[in-house]
Amino acid sequence: MTAIANTGATAAPWDAPYVQAPVDATVRIPASKSLTNRYLVLAALADGPCRLRAPLHSRDSRLMVDALRALGAGVEEVPGSGAYGPDLVVTPIDRSGGSAAMDIDCGLAGTVMRFVPPLAALGNGPAVFDGDPAARQRPMGPTIAALRGLGVAVDDGGTNALPFTVQGVGTVAGGHLVIDASASSQFVSALLLAGPAFTNGLHLEHSGPPVPSLDHIRMTVSVLRDAGVDVDDSAADHWIVQPGPIRAFDVAIEPDLSNAGPFLAAALATGGTVRIPGWPEQTTQVGDQWRTILPRLGAEVSYADGVLTVTGGAGIRGADLADTSELAPTAAALCALAEEPSRLTGIAHLRGHETDRLAALVTEINRLGGDAEETPDGLIIRPRPLHAGLFRSYADHRMATAGAIIGLAVQGVQVEDIGTTSKTMPEFPELWRALCATASSAAAGAR
Numbered sequence: 001m002t003a004i005a006n007t008g009a010t011a012a013p014w015d016a017p018y019v020q021a022p023v024d025a026t027v028r029i030p031a032s033k034s035l036t037n038r039y040l041v042l043a044a045l046a047d048g049p050c051r052l053r054a055p056l057h058s059r060d061s062r063l064m065v066d067a068l069r070a071l072g073a074g075v076e077e078v079p080g081s082g083a084y085g086p087d088l089v090v091t092p093i094d095r096s097g098g099s100a101a102m103d104i105d106c107g108l109a110g111t112v113m114r115f116v117p118p119l120a121a122l123g124n125g126p127a128v129f130d131g132d133p134a135a136r137q138r139p140m141g142p143t144i145a146a147l148r149g150l151g152v153a154v155d156d157g158g159t160n161a162l163p164f165t166v167q168g169v170g171t172v173a174g175g176h177l178v179i180d181a182s183a184s185s186q187f188v189s190a191l192l193l194a195g196p197a198f199t200n201g202l203h204l205e206h207s208g209p210p211v212p213s214l215d216h217i218r219m220t221v222s223v224l225r226d227a228g229v230d231v232d233d234s235a236a237d238h239w240i241v242q243p244g245p246i247r248a249f250d251v252a253i254e255p256d257l258s259n260a261g262p263f264l265a266a267a268l269a270t271g272g273t274v275r276i277p278g279w280p281e282q283t284t285q286v287g288d289q290w291r292t293i294l295p296r297l298g299a300e301v302s303y304a305d306g307v308l309t310v311t312g313g314a315g316i317r318g319a320d321l322a323d324t325s326e327l328a329p330t331a332a333a334l335c336a337l338a339e340e341p342s343r344l345t346g347i348a349h350l351r352g353h354e355t356d357r358l359a360a361l362v363t364e365i366n367r368l369g370g371d372a373e374e375t376p377d378g379l380i381i382r383p384r385p386l387h388a389g390l391f392r393s394y395a396d397h398r399m400a401t402a403g404a405i406i407g408l409a410v411q412g413v414q415v416e417d418i419g420t421t422s423k424t425m426p427e428f429p430e431l432w433r434a435l436c437a438t439a440s441s442a443a444a445g446a447r
Helices: 033-045 059-070 110-121 133-137 141-149 186-197 214-226 257-270 286-296 325-336 348-352 357-367 397-409 418-423 428-446
Strands: 024-026 050-053 074-078 087-091 102-105 126-130 153-155 164-167 175-179 202-206 238-241 250-252 273-277 300-304 307-311 320-322 342-345 371-375 378-382 389-391 413-415
Touching: 024 428, 033 050, 033 059, 033 087, 033 110, 033 186, 033 214, 059 074, 059 102, 059 110, 059 418, 102 110, 110 126, 110 141, 110 164, 110 186, 141 153, 141 175, 141 186, 175 186, 186 202, 186 214, 186 238, 214 238, 257 273, 257 286, 257 307, 257 325, 257 397, 257 428, 286 300, 286 307, 286 325, 325 342, 325 357, 325 378, 325 397, 348 357, 357 371, 357 378, 357 389, 357 397, 389 397, 397 413, 397 418, 397 428, 418 428
Parallel strands: 024 273, 050 250, 102 126, 175 202, 320 342, 389 413
Antiparallel strands: 050 087, 074 087, 126 164, 153 164, 202 238, 273 307, 300 307, 342 378, 371 378
16 A cells, blocks of 8 residues: 555634435535636636636635635636626736846645646746645656656755646747656646747646546546637647637636545435536536436436435445546545445556645544455445544545544544645535534424
């Protein structure tokens, strides 16, 4: 088993709510982190001011805003109609002048540590990138190698990891570049987002094992095209971005469908019903896979008038699930509560996420009496009664929410640091308590 990152948690353990009746809730989910941070990067390179309506306000999005401000972009909060915070108006980076040395705090945000270095390469001065202790364990070699392949000086002290310094010289020639992006699709997305600003555009080629999470690259291509960028992704493992302006935009950000997962999972864990309004009919978000994943675990799923409704049954079925990507921790929590064995495949790359998620899930499910094991590319989870105990979060928001899901059905579960959910959803504890309260109301009505 791969070593797991130190959790670094200091907060008191959180008592996961345990419910004895079905939940019946409507939950409005904050905006997508993946879309918010992609649009922020594009706005920083656009040909005029841009507006993000109802964007995400979380640690990851704040780190991105701070990074873009350090590079010279203006980001202003203005009143909007979003339920979870103001809109953002972004004034693009002025790349014509000089730039003083700057420090970029990546936290534990993969989008910041991978999307921002190519922007720093377009600047005029050194930018020092660092982050949380666990961030120094995340794969960064392809980003560093790609920048060097583009003629950009990067000083990483020979570690191929954070911290490192990017020396911007004002322009990047671009052209044909070959990388190995098998550890993360973010290595591709990062370069595509900056590609229109390269003098010769970018012809990016992947060489190596398959790139994981291709849905995230399709999302990147989609937002580029929406901003008027010419992108050719017709050949497998090749992406060609033409040089040219990124058109200023005014965009409403979709809810985060991956973050909707734990709330939808609560319907299965309690035999209840959860509705998510604002669910897009068509989307590039990987979280839209919940529509097909949850029925395989025994749920009824329906969609009407922008509302996705999930209703759980008498129990949770086991299933073989492939390529669940960032949805895997939520799916694994449900599989730990299932009545049959499950297998999750195609997720070896999760070993390089906020923590080694495969090792962490096995450790924590088994800590509560479960039967989970790692495979080369995933997990096998077999049914076994679970008991009370501490579910460690490893500074990983999706580990924390996985513990909360198990706690719905297992009394006495504590989550080590629920505050880590602030990475992409600061409102999680409050929304989770409100969800669980609907089960208490149902139980009281039954009496």
